């Protein structure tokens with residue numbers, strides 16, 4: 001099997017690492033990839049924005065499967081262009097990727113299918129705020145790279161948020177509870193649970209400071225008990241997949257549900273049309289099944305015949321090392337040493353934003369490395385991951401010291 005992986009972050013390094021363990025893989029290409037992915041794949045210089053260029057490459061190289069990592073190419077219809085050209089794709093087409101690409105689309109679908117989510121209205125009119133308490137959530141409808149959500153504590157802040165939002169907006173009830181990420185693989189009909197994780201979105205220790213793409217994650221998230229997971233599958237994920245099929249826009253790929261575990265049960269905060277990052281890194285560490293088999297089955301519409309994904313009982317934890325300045329303007333070019341030492345210490349280092357400069361590894365992005373480890377418990381995985389982080393020499397970088405704190409508190413109890 002020849003596979004082309006689209007993307008070049010920590011998520012894609014984790015996917016490349018796992019795909020390369022499949023005995024069925026004969027050759028992996030990645031566009032654009034990164035220096036970590038290059039250990040498993042041949043990097044190719046094609047721009048995923050140019051759908052026809054990707055299709056020509058696939059035809060020329062007889063690619064059996066394209067795995068699309070990030071949301072932007074999904075939302076822009078790369079999947080549609082490849083499928084139209086006869087190439088198998090893991091990832092939804094443009095119409096289905098609206099589950100991530102338009103918050104209003106998803107909220108309307110939830111309303112139609114009676115899927116539990118926060119009460120909402122699609123409008124930019126501040127008068128609509130009268131129907132909501134405080135705090136209230138104001139969201140930009142479209143993709144906003146994690147910057148499209150404002151939790152307003154005052155009416156004035158909510159009005160300012162509405163005024164500053166670009167394009168359409170959604171006003172939403174503030175949900176209280178603990179957040180958890182849940183993943184499911186689907187081919188549009190069959191849905192298989194693919195594990196849980198908890199992300200750490202704020203930049204600073206104690207969940208302080210601005211939102212980021214995610215500063216660390218662990219899996220499994222024990223707050224999502226088997227009973228709650230069953231409810232999420234029955235009340236949220238399966239009805240969504242069914243509603244998408246009924247609308248004539250079946251969803252195929254991985255569905256990432258951002259959930260709030262409220263006093264009234266699990267509610268959907270948002271969907272993403274891809275694996276989470278860094279969540280993907282902890283999931284891949286725990287996955288025991290052949291990833292290529294599962295992604296091929298999803299792409300081919302035969303997940304009903306696939307063996308359900310098996311995960312290790314062990315816990316995994318990722319600590320993101322970011323470049324100073326992130327999530328604002330990150331410092332580029334800072335030298336990175338000690339990756340081999342970290343891996344000799346029991347960690348697995350996934351590259352997110354790195355480059356090779358003059359033969360040496362350097363920072364080349366906001367989130368730079370995802371230092372990951374397994375353990376018998378989250379506490380154990382955390383110890384191993386911090387040991388590995390401490391072996392890395394990245395003077396212009398920083399990381400959170402408290403990844404996994406909620407789970408640690410639970411384990412201690």
Ligand code: AMP
Nearest residue numbers: 118137146148149172173174175269270
């Ligand atoms: P998103 O960009 O949709 O991932 O939202 C960013 C973060 O905003 C989420 O991870 C939640 O922490 C928070 N958030 C979004 N919607 C709500 C809501 N209705 N109630 C409470 N928090 C929310």
Ligand code: GLY
Nearest residue numbers: 213214276277278
């Ligand atoms: N870690 C959050 C995300 O991937 O959206």
